[in-house]
Every structure is written in structure tokens, then in C-alpha cells.
Amino acid sequence: MDPQPDIPAEYHGRPRRPLVRKTLVILLVLWTFGAVRGAWETPLIARLRGADLLQAVPAQETETKLGRNAVLAILGGMRPLMAVYAKLSAVDKWEIADWDEVEKWYGITILLQPEDYQHRIDLAWHCAYNARAYYETSQHVPSGVDRAREMEVWTDKGLAYLDAAIPEFPDRGELLQEKAQILERKKHDPCAAAQTYRLALGKKGVLGYVERFVGYQLAQCPGKEQEAYTYLKRLYDEGEKNHLPTLIHEVKRLERKLQIPLLLRIPDPEPDLPGTRNTVPGLKVP
């Protein structure tokens, strides 16, 4: 058997650089680069977070935060696609009135897109309106189920989801607006609704009509009639833009109730009101 020829120390005039040695050199360079770049990366990440360009995961509890962080890290840009699937599943379960499943799939949607506050609003709406309405009217509810209790349970769930979300999005008014609507329409608590609408004022995503809603709810709150009248009259006096049917109706009702002198009353005739008050087209009311 021929002996193996010696591998020359030099090959084509160049010293041999074995793969292992080169790999070690590369790892060493990468590690050194990693150590150096930390001085750039850490402040850069802090600046990007400060400029609202990097996701600061909204969550109160550490475990929730960790889970959301992990999802953010692992799925990255895939999250919107998966969130659509999760939401599709939630809607699918809604069609068969499987409310626990709706809750579960919305939970996954929120896990995938924790930055989208609208998912929290949708979940609260499903709980407080749809699930409640199901237990109120559906023929498919088993006879042993306490309908009234279930209605309250699901309404409270809706409110609880909003209460959990509001501190995570302190600058967004839509969550407070949704909570106020549930308090108004399902809990029939105009005092709390007025207070919650008031908290929403001035926040992002809150349109002008919410300012009037504060007054409308105050007008229904026992003991707050004078405050409501002052509030609504101020809006009325701001100009024609606020001379809307509901506002005129509420001001005239309060004028009668508070026995405001005729000369101080607004001149408008009693408007023809729509069937429901405080109903804004585009808001999801079943």
C-alpha cells in the first residue's frame, strides 16, 4: 500500500489554514464584534423605544408580558397573518354561539397582536352584547341555565376585559368609550357612564360626539340634573354645530325639570327624536 503523501505546509505558495482554525477565528471576531456593538445597540434600542418605534409590550403581569414578548420575538412579522387566522376562528365560533371558544380565540388574537387595542374592544363587545343577548333571547340555552345570571356574568366579563386593557393603552379613548357604552346600555348606570365618557375626552380616537354623550348621561344621572343642564347649555351656546336633536331635547327636558325661567330657555322647538338616543352609526350595536 502506498504511503499517504505528506500534505505540504505550503500550498501554491500560501500557508494552509485549516477549517477549524478559521472557524475559531471567525467566532472570535464575531464575539468581539458582539461585545463592541453592545455599546451601540443598547442605547439605540432605548432610543427606538422612546420614539415609539419598537414594540413596548403592553401587559401588567410579568407572565403575560413574557408570553407576549416571546410571541413577538419568535413570530415577528408573521403575527398579523396568524392573528387574522385566530380572529377568523373566533368569528367562526361566534356563529355557533360558543362563547368560551370566542373568548379563547380572541385571547390568542390579543396575544399575537397585543398592540392592537381594537381586539380588546371587539372581545368586550362580544361578551357584553352578543353573549349577553344570546342568554337573553336564544331558544338554544339549556333550561337549567340561569339566564339572568349568565347575562350579568358576560357583561361583567366585557367590562373586565376593558378594565384590564385601559391601563395598557392610557392614551387611547376608544376603550373608555366602549366601557362607557356598556355601562350605559347594558348596566344602565348613567352616572358611571358619564364619568367614563368624561375620562375619554381629550384622548386619541375620541370624536366630538363623546363630549355631548357626557352631558346626555349626566342628564340621566339622579341628582346631577343641574350639572347636566349647565354642561349641555354650555355646549348649546357654543354654536349651531351643537344644535342637534338629542342635545336640544335634553336641554328642554332639563329646563322643565329644573324650572328654568322661560326667558332663559332655548328657543328651539322640541325636535323629532330618532327611536334611540346616543346611537352613532358605525358603532357596533346589535
Place this chain on the structure above:
Amino acid sequence: MSAPNHAPMPDRPVPPIFSPGRIWTLAAATFTQLVRMRTFYFLLFFAVLVFGMSNVNLLYTAEQQLSTIRGTSFGAMWLFAWLFAVTATAVVIPRDIEDRTLYTILSKPVPRVEYLLGKFFGVLLVITVALGAMLLLSGVVLEFRKAGLIAETRIYLEQSPDITPADIQGQLDAISNEGFHPRLFTAAWIILLQAAVMAAATILVSTFASSSLFTIIVGIAFFLIGHGHRIAVDYWSEGGATNNWLAWAAKVVPDFHIFNVHEKIVAGSTAAPFVMAEITAYAGVYCVVYLLLGWYMFSDKEF
């Protein structure tokens, strides 16, 4: 010492040591090579996805519909960009070896660094063209859908006597803000930067890998670890030795967390020019380091 069997031609021009023209030629050839692999068929999938999303209404508000189209479009762009950067880069060098094109190229006066740069820019060219096409398509769909939603919402809101014109305008402005916006170009740019870093890292791996499959697996693992290691280090921040070990190991892997900026830009945030410049420089430094290391590995590799 024997004399050479042919004397150098005295008037023959000496090839330049570094030639952008040669790099461009190699990049263009790589582009053609990848296009022939039917790379752009992904655009069909993308088109179906975007048109599909524009017609799906999961109880969305008008703003949500538009932001969902945007989110899914950019999600697909992000997925395509980094995955393509890994797989295409992992394939191009072995394919050249298989086709024996590599020997032809390297037998010419083409420095190996130019060969690597040509491959790198060729892959980036394909990703840029594909991202441009996807951006255009999603922009058209977004604007088309936005116009429809604004018209529908206006008609709907105008039916209510309790809504002021200012409220209607506010609602329509909110919808309008969710349509196509020039800031989305910056989001696409960041996706491209991330893909460039991934392509450079994959070139580095492919210079010592024995197969494309190995390169793809390592590339994908590199990407996932790059996205998650900061979370892992934070999680075990009180883990003493574990934390030290993780933090030590994480220094070898890039931190892709920074490129997640594109998500917030797609969602509505705007990045200042100096921020974009810094992220571009950050990606550029990564690319230079990985390509230099790849060159070091490739410089005397025997085929």
C-alpha cells in the same frame, strides 16, 4: 528556474484590483439565475393574499380593515424577504459549483471578494424588485379599498341627524390615515435591510458549509435566535451563571430585534430620517463584517 511558456503581452491592460463593473455583472447574472428559478411566483401567492384580505371582513371597523390589509401585506413581505435571503443565498454558490460556473469565473481575473459581493447584491436585487412589486400591489389595494370604505362610511354617517359635519370629517380622516402612506417605504426599506443582513450572514455560513441544506438550517436558526435571544437573556436576568452564559453566547448572534421597527411603522409610527440613517448604518456594519469574514473563509477555499 524555467522561463514561462508564454510572455505577458506588453500592451495588455492590467485588470483593476477592484471593479464595481465586475460586481454588477456578477449581480446581474445572479439575478437572472434566481429569476429562472421561478422566484417571482411568490408574487402570485402575495397577490392572492392581499386581494383575499381586502375582501375579508371579520367584523372589522373601516380602520381595522385597512390596517389588516397593511399588516398582512407587510407580514408576507417580511416573511418573503428574510426567508428568500436565506434560501437563495444558500443555493447560489453550490449551484455555481454544480454548474461549474464558479470555476469559469474564478479562472478569470475576478477576485473572490467580488464574486461574493456579486452574489450578495444579486440576491438583494431580486429581493428589492420583489419588495417593490409587493409594495406597489399592496398600495394599490389599500387605496382602492380606502376609497370604497370612505364612500360607504360617509353615506352611513350622513344619515344620522346627531352627527356633526366635524364628527363625520374626523371619522373619515381616521379612515384616510389608515391607507397607503409614504412612511411605508421606510418599513419596506427596513425589511430589505434585515434581508441584507441575513443574506450576508448566510454567505458567511455557505463559505464553509458542506451543503445547501446545512446553510439553510443554520441561517434560519440564526434568524430565530437573533430575534429571541434578547428575550431569553432578559428572562434569565436573575439566573446568575445561566444569564452570564447566555449573554456571552448571544454576542455571536446579531440582534434582529432592532429591525422590528418596521412593525411600528406599518402600524402608524413615523421614523425620523436620522433614525433611518442609524438603522441603515447598523445593518451596513453587520453586512460588512459578515462579508469580510465570508471573504476570509472563501479566499483560499479549494474546490
